[in-house]
Amino acid sequence: MALRPTSARWFEIVVPEGDVDDAMEALARRGQVQFEWAGEPNAADRLQSLAEPIARYRTLAAAHARYWPAPVFERRCCTLPVDISAQAAMRQIEHWLGAAAPLLDRVAELRERRRVLMGWEVLLPAMAKQSPTLDLGALTAAGPVLAGVCVLPATTADAFSAAAADSGSQLQTALLERPVVLDGSQARLGVIVATDRDRLCERVVAQGGECLPIPVWFSGSADEVAARLPRRLRETEAELARLEQQLRGLAIARGLDRAAGVLERIDWFRDTASNIHCDQGVCWITGWTSAADTEVMDRALAEVGVNARVAFPAPPRDAASPSVLTQPRWLAPFEVFTRAVGVPLDAHAEASSRVALMVPLLFGYMC
Numbered sequence: 001m002a003l004r005p006t007s008a009r010w011f012e013i014v015v016p017e018g019d020v021d022d023a024m025e026a027l028a029r030r031g032q033v034q035f036e037w038a039g040e041p042n043a044a045d046r047l048q049s050l051a052e053p054i055a056r057y058r059t060l061a062a063a064h065a066r067y068w069p070a071p072v073f074e075r076r077c078c079t080l081p082v083d084i085s086a087q088a089a090m091r092q093i094e095h096w097l098g099a100a101a102p103l104l105d106r107v108a109e110l111r112e113r114r115r116v117l118m119g120w121e122v123l124l125p126a127m128a129k130q131s132p133t134l135d136l137g138a139l140t141a142a143g144p145v146l147a148g149v150c151v152l153p154a155t156t157a158d159a160f161s162a163a164a165a166d167s168g169s170q171l172q173t174a175l176l177e178r179p180v181v182l183d184g185s186q187a188r189l190g191v192i193v194a195t196d197r198d199r200l201c202e203r204v205v206a207q208g209g210e211c212l213p214i215p216v217w218f219s220g221s222a223d224e225v226a227a228r229l230p231r232r233l234r235e236t237e238a239e240l241a242r243l244e245q246q247l248r249g250l251a252i253a254r255g256l257d258r259a260a261g262v263l264e265r266i267d268w269f270r271d272t273a274s275n276i277h278c279d280q281g282v283c284w285i286t287g288w289t290s291a292a293d294t295e296v297m298d299r300a301l302a303e304v305g306v307n308a309r310v311a312f313p314a315p316p317r318d319a320a321s322p323s324v325l326t327q328p329r330w331l332a333p334f335e336v337f338t339r340a341v342g343v344p345l346d347a348h349a350e351a352s353s354r355v356a357l358m359v360p361l362l363f364g365y366m367c
Contacts, residue, residue: 008034008288010315011297015308020276020283021269022076023306027285028272030300035287036319037275050270053086057263060093064104067247071261076304077269078262086266089259096254103243103250110240117233119212123150124226126182127189137219139191148214149197150180150189151204288321 011033015023027033061068078085097104127134139148180187192200201211217232218225251257277284291297294310301308315321 008290008321009312010319010321011287011289011291011294012311012313013285013297013301013308014282015285015306017278017281017283018081019306019308020273020278020285021078021082021266022304023285023301023308024269024273025077025265026300026304026306027297030296032290033287033297034289035272035285037277037286047270047274049083050086050266053090054263054267054270056090057093057260057267060097061260064097064100064247065260067100067244068251068260069248069257071264072257073261073265074258077265082266082269085262089262089266092255092259093263096251096256099254100247100250103247107240107243107247110236110243114233114236114240116212116215117229117236119150119210120215120225121229121233122182123180123187123212124222124229126180128222128226130181131178132221132223134222135220136214136222136225139189139214140216140218148189148191149200150187150212150214151200151209288315 013023024035028035080088178189180189197213204211215232217228289297294312297310298308301310
């Protein structure tokens with residue numbers, strides 16, 4: 001147990017450029033390293049080619065990752081140079097996207113249909129009580145010139161007249177407009193010029209509301225429509241689940257688990273090695289470690305097939321050594337208190353052992 005923090009050791013590894021990503025990942029996975037680059041960084045131009053595929057991957061993952069299997073990480077990231085590996089992985093994802101496009105379009109339609117049905121599932125019971133004789137089929141038969149729509153909450157109902165005014169229509173309000181009282185809120189049902197509906201919905205959504213078109217199959221009273229709605233909703237959910245399963249199966253068949261694993265690792269490498277120094281086909285991996293010797297680091301490199309050896313040269317003159325707390329396992333919980341004020345410098349006292357004595361005494365007296 002040390003009363004002062006120990007200094008980390010500066011390490012250096014020279015590896016072939018084709019192995020640098022796997023070498024860095026092997027060391028990071030093992031832990032006890034902090035990469036810090038010495039010399040003239042020249043990686044920015046070399047890694048620039050990774051920016052476009054990684055950005056494209058992030059865009060597609062944000063939209064479709066729910067259909068992809070979890071990334072699979074092989075023992076080594078790339079058997080080819082990282083730029084070629086990134087392009088190959090992106091081609092796999094783009095091929096999946098092309099094959100999945102019809103399914104994705106249908107899924108988007110079904111999700112919108114489900115949203116509308118779930119909205120009407122709340123509205124119809126209230127409408128049955130307040131307007132039991134209203135024939136909803138009359139609203140669906142208003143087109144093609146007119147269109148029925150319902151907006152929630154009613155505070156967005158001024159969008160009816162605003163949308164009509166913006167279009168230059170002679171309508172200053174909806175042709176039909178009536179409130180629907182809900183628990184704690186209110187909706188508004190109306191008929192508007194069909195060409196104004198998109199403008200109306202944009203205004204409603206911008207104001208934090210929700211715009212529900214009237215499905216074409218609506219006919220009869222609200223009670224009659226409400227009785228048929230659960231079956232429509234079940235059919236929509238069943239088709240949606242089936243299509244989503246097809247999308248996941250297609251992603252597995254296209255190998256997106258391994259493609260995503262490659263791109264995730266390349267993205268990490270691009271961020272971490274943005275200033276690494278490489279020259280004439282070799283790269284210098286440098287930084288700080290708390291490892292006592294090179295054997296454990298050499299073993300981590302050998303496990304991924306990187307033929308390189310770790311050295312502990314003198315650190316650069318301007319490099320500031322991080323402090324390392326070497327404590328027994330039983331002191332680790334008390335480092336929460338000392339780390340709250342920062343890691344002490346080499347010349348400062350490390351107070352975890354004192355805190356370990358004080359905390360039981362203080363909290364013991366309070367009990």
